[in-house]
Amino acid sequence: MTTDNDTPGAAANAATAAILSDLADTRHRAVVVDSPPGAGKSTLVVRAAQELTAGGERPIIVAQTNNQVDDLIERLANTHPDIPLGRLSSGDYSPPPALSTLANTTIGRTLADLTGCQIIVGTAAKWATVPDTTFGWAILDEAYQMRSDMLLQIVERFDRGLFVGDPGQLDPFTIVGTERWIGLPHDPTQNGVSVMLEHNPHIPVHRLPVSWRLPASAAPTISQAFYPFTDFTAGTGTGTRSLDFSTTRFGSTRLDETLAKAFSTGWALHELPRRHVPRTDTETVQTAADLAERLLTRGAVATCEHNPDGHALSAADIAIGVAHRDQADLVRAALARTGHPSAPGVAVDTANRLQGREFEVVIVVHPLSGRRDATAFHLEAGRLCVLASRHRQACIVVAREGIADLLDTHPSTDPVHLSVPAKFPDGWEANHVMLAKLAQHRVAA
Amino acid sequence: MSMLSALAHVEAMQNMTAVRLTAFRHHRLSDRPLVIIPLTMAGEAGAPLAVMAGTARRDMTLLVVPQPRNRDQRFAFAADLGRVVMDYIDSYRQDRRGEGERSQYTDVPQIIVPNQGGVNALADLGRMCRFRSTTGPYAVPEVVPEFGMWLTFLVDTAEMAGTSMLLPLTALLTEHWATGQSTLEDQNLASLMAWIAPPRGVSIAQALEEAENPDVCPPAGPSTSPEFDNRDLAPAIKRFDTAHALGDPHTLAAAQTELTELIAGQVKPTWRLMWAAISILRSIPKAPQTARRLDRDCRLFTNHSDYRDAGGLPQRKRDTAISAARRLSQLERALADFEAAMAFDDPFVLADRRSGGEAFTGTVVESQPNRTAITAKNTTVPRPRVTVRTSDPLRLAAGTKLISPTMPKGHKAVIVSVLPDGDTTLVTVEVTAGMGRGRTPKAGSVPDLDKDIDYLPDPGWRPNPTFPDSDHTPWTHSADPDGPDDSAVPENAAAEEWGHDN
Numbered sequence A: 001m002t003t004d005n006d007t008p009g010a011a012a013n014a015a016t017a018a019i020l021s022d023l024a025d026t027r028h029r030a031v032v033v034d035s036p037p038g039a040g041k042s043t044l045v046v047r048a049a050q051e052l053t054a055g056g057e058r059p060i061i062v063a064q065t066n067n068q069v070d071d072l073i074e075r076l077a078n079t080h081p082d083i084p085l086g087r088l089s090s091g092d093y094s095p096p097p098a099l100s101t102l103a104n105t106t107i108g109r110t111l112a113d114l115t116g117c118q119i120i121v122g123t124a125a126k127w128a129t130v131p132d133t134t135f136g137w138a139i140l141d142e143a144y145q146m147r148s149d150m151l152l153q154i155v156e157r158f159d160r161g162l163f164v165g166d167p168g169q170l171d172p173f174t175i176v177g178t179e180r181w182i183g184l185p186h187d188p189t190q191n192g193v194s195v196m197l198e199h200n201p202h203i204p205v206h207r208l209p210v211s212w213r214l215p216a217s218a219a220p221t222i223s224q225a226f227y228p229f230t231d232f233t234a235g236t237g238t239g240t241r242s243l244d245f246s247t248t249r250f251g252s253t254r255l256d257e258t259l260a261k262a263f264s265t266g267w268a269l270h271e272l273p274r275r276h277v278p279r280t281d282t283e284t285v286q287t288a289a290d291l292a293e294r295l296l297t298r299g300a301v302a303t304c305e306h307n308p309d310g311h312a313l314s315a316a317d318i319a320i321g322v323a324h325r326d327q328a329d330l331v332r333a334a335l336a337r338t339g340h341p342s343a344p345g346v347a348v349d350t351a352n353r354l355q356g357r358e359f360e361v362v363i364v365v366h367p368l369s370g371r372r373d374a375t376a377f378h379l380e381a382g383r384l385c386v387l388a389s390r391h392r393q394a395c396i397v398v399a400r401e402g403i404a405d406l407l408d409t410h411p412s413t414d415p416v417h418l419s420v421p422a423k424f425p426d427g428w429e430a431n432h433v434m435l436a437k438l439a440q441h442r443v444a445a
Numbered sequence B: 001m002s003m004l005s006a007l008a009h010v011e012a013m014q015n016m017t018a019v020r021l022t023a024f025r026h027h028r029l030s031d032r033p034l035v036i037i038p039l040t041m042a043g044e045a046g047a048p049l050a051v052m053a054g055t056a057r058r059d060m061t062l063l064v065v066p067q068p069r070n071r072d073q074r075f076a077f078a079a080d081l082g083r084v085v086m087d088y089i090d091s092y093r094q095d096r097r098g099e100g101e102r103s104q105y106t107d108v109p110q111i112i113v114p115n116q117g118g119v120n121a122l123a124d125l126g127r128m129c130r131f132r133s134t135t136g137p138y139a140v141p142e143v144v145p146e147f148g149m150w151l152t153f154l155v156d157t158a159e160m161a162g163t164s165m166l167l168p169l170t171a172l173l174t175e176h177w178a179t180g181q182s183t184l185e186d187q188n189l190a191s192l193m194a195w196i197a198p199p200r201g202v203s204i205a206q207a208l209e210e211a212e213n214p215d216v217c218p219p220a221g222p223s224t225s226p227e228f229d230n231r232d233l234a235p236a237i238k239r240f241d242t243a244h245a246l247g248d249p250h251t252l253a254a255a256q257t258e259l260t261e262l263i264a265g266q267v268k269p270t271w272r273l274m275w276a277a278i279s280i281l282r283s284i285p286k287a288p289q290t291a292r293r294l295d296r297d298c299r300l301f302t303n304h305s306d307y308r309d310a311g312g313l314p315q316r317k318r319d320t321a322i323s324a325a326r327r328l329s330q331l332e333r334a335l336a337d338f339e340a341a342m343a344f345d346d347p348f349v350l351a352d353r354r355s356g357g358e359a360f361t362g363t364v365v366e367s368q369p370n371r372t373a374i375t376a377k378n379t380t381v382p383r384p385r386v387t388v389r390t391s392d393p394l395r396l397a398a399g400t401k402l403i404s405p406t407m408p409k410g411h412k413a414v415i416v417s418v419l420p421d422g423d424t425t426l427v428t429v430e431v432t433a434g435m436g437r438g439r440t441p442k443a444g445s446v447p448d449l450d451k452d453i454d455y456l457p458d459p460g461w462r463p464n465p466t467f468p469d470s471d472h473t474p475w476t477h478s479a480d481p482d483g484p485d486d487s488a489v490p491e492n493a494a495a496e497e498w499g500h501d502n
Helices: A008-024 A041-054 A066-079 A148-157 A192-199 A219-226 A254-265 A282-298 A325-338 A381-388 A403-409 A427-439 B003-015 B071-090 B116-130 B143-158 B169-176 B189-196 B204-211 B226-246 B249-282 B290-309 B321-345 B347-355 B490-494
Strands: A030-034 A060-063 A085-088 A105-108 A119-123 A135-140 A158-165 A205-207 A242-245 A267-272 A300-303 A318-322 A347-350 A359-365 A391-400 A442-444 B034-040 B048-056 B059-064 B111-113 B166-168 B360-368 B372-374 B380-382 B385-390 B401-403 B412-421 B424-433 B452-457
Touching (some): A148 A158, A254 A267, A282 A318, A381 A427, B034 B249, B111 B116, B143 B166, B143 B290, B226 B249, B321 B347, B360 B424
Parallel strands (some): A060 A135, A085 A105, A085 A119, B034 B111
Antiparallel strands (some): B048 B059
């Protein structure tokens, strides 16, 4: 590493330059870019699309959900208003208001509607219905969330691919319980990137070295726990971001102590008394909602590189992350019960749905809180990684005491299969690393 | 496990009696099923020990491999069993209906094994048989590879939800009843039957205790009780080996009879139990959509039968990238369709889905039966809207397409909005299909005010995914032609030739 790469910005630029030079190199059928949380994945997609277009290509972009497609279109249109964009969508798609006002964007059901467009964006499911056309380049966004069988359906639509994604997030899954394909290099339930790399070992794999989202307090922990072999750093220094209350503390509650801890250190573990409870435990759910309400009531000002003069936190800057959908329903109801007028504006969702989103403060209901056993679902590293890496300022974890003991009594018992590479990070170990970090920020309730 | 089925298991434990989970039987039961109980030898992967097979309680055939480690005897056994099974399967390859492409057999065979282990044992047997050659060295009878290919076909269909050509009996029973024991314990046919139908004059608790005693209720296979193995089976096989070595036909026959009787003693209790379970299952009314699933079975059966008639190759050891992806999409589709059909047919299953917020039941509180809309083709179509008040914990979002078991056939609707109202939820739905062709919906096709109505998500129609041609596996899913071939499948490096045991 040269001295130019010492600042985060320079390191990120060097990585981007290397990726773009591999894109220009015709020897590679594909280029893979691994991106830790908030490392400028979308920026890279937009940049690469622009470079390819400038080189005379007509690239396509494949995303996984309609929301992702809408976000990408909006970014592309705002960054490059001169490039005509196409959005390939199904018949019953209705564009959000932000998209209908874009001048350079056409929405079409078939490629024939989009002949004048330089870049065409669509979901993988929609691209799978396109017959007989081949483009020079495809950019596959969130490629680690795309199953290998889906990749197989769209692979004939492009000659060369740029696969961009976060390997640390949740893997795709199937509800069909079959052991038939375990250990096969082309297991259709695996993600597309792993299968592609398995068959094409010489594909260059890049990674983005800087997380612009995670604050300096969070990046080392997330890196150590979930990306043990591919280190990354925070893009901002320790002093750049801060949170301050806009009111003084009135009354004295445990919640204030937790919030103060989170504001000053970037992390807080709000620990409820040890108890075995169902996942719908009222106390845990209400505590998570109350923390959000308290934060809104007291008001906070967030200072960061974008808002050096401070920005008052609103409900839209806060999220509550949970493991199960019924928990999300209960948290929403608990938020409504708090009576704060803007509390319903707080985003409440499961890890699967929070993937790819960004907030100032995130309150997490720990997946293992109050459980008697640690199942593979609750131990999955990707789940905790998504929940603990959505924040720009602070992350508050709500949990019952005793998770460390639970982990120790439930070591991973997943069967080992021939030809299946061990998965890193191991969920059990990642959980322990996170707990060790959170223990330093514990507030007993 | 959903809330209601968890509750049913708790209730079963509390009251010490099996609790019904469904109102119907969702799998078809053939009038003439072939019941097979496979037994394998402990410690020897894929070595069949014996099979009891037959199409009626009093008509059974017991086939035994006296020395399971001897591969000649193994394939002689496979040929005998193959004849039994192929006679049964061929009896369904007679009646055909329809012309040309649509021609298919009118009924399909059904093999019933005691548990999932039985299915796995048949899968091993199928794999052992289907690649064998009928000529050259180590030749086997003609029926063996044919039997292997049919077994593999049946095992493959058994993975697909809702098919009924190969069924484990424990799965049929646990689909309909909840017991007070764990899912693992439910794999034991004897203890499962003790919950559902204990012997006359015996309490469930006593019956359960007996079910756990291998001397009273020998395991339903494929593995045998270790006590039986050590105490009875091992010495009997040893006596057979000695007689075999001596070459004395009388001693050999005596040793063989002894073995057969020993094993018959182990299998017969399970045989009786299986037929008892089948007759109990027959008494449960079958779900309305079972007939539709039989039609799919007929198509699968006809396709494979035609493929065999055309002399097709045996199924591959492993799926290729494209066949695996295609199969996964079929399995997912079959599972989604089967779950939706179960909920549509069965109020018990629907209640279970409602408890998880994936379906709802409510009362119509507002109705706009004459609402119309203009389509993209500029025609006016009826699009009535109704608002349903439900107290279910609903979790369906606007835009979800719905079907309803309480409305006439063809009724379809889509959720327009979901608004919480106190403890209840107001769901506004727009009726989109099933109203006839006129400008106004035909009578009874729009829910009336105050009507109680059920809705659940429509699994819908989806086009089959298109994959590349099977001989053109794309670069992402096949190794570089310049690179080392097949290195990713480690067993290929350690392939072995089969030989005779002396």
